[in-house]
Amino acid sequence: MKDFISEIIGRVKTEIQIQADTVTAGTNVNSFDDYKQYIGKIEGLKTTLAIIDEILTENNEEDL
Numbered sequence: 001m002k003d004f005i006s007e008i009i010g011r012v013k014t015e016i017q018i019q020a021d022t023v024t025a026g027t028n029v030n031s032f033d034d035y036k037q038y039i040g041k042i043e044g045l046k047t048t049l050a051i052i053d054e055i056l057t058e059n060n061e062e063d064l
Contacts, residue, residue: 009052016045 023029023038 005052005056009049012045012049012052016042016049019045 019042029035
């Protein structure tokens with residue numbers, strides 16, 4: 001199962017980087033609303049990583 005989780009984490013981190021690069025380059029960011037959407041996606045993905053980390057930490061503590 002860890003390989004599956006590692007794959008999810010890797011893909012989410014890659015997507016965060018893609019979204020951040022898009023905002024930084026100004027690609028497809030034609031308005032402040034577009035900017036807010038990209039930032040919202042980034043924050044949502046970061047929240048997802050935090051939730052996964054929290055779950056994995058809880059599972060590790062239970063295993064000890």
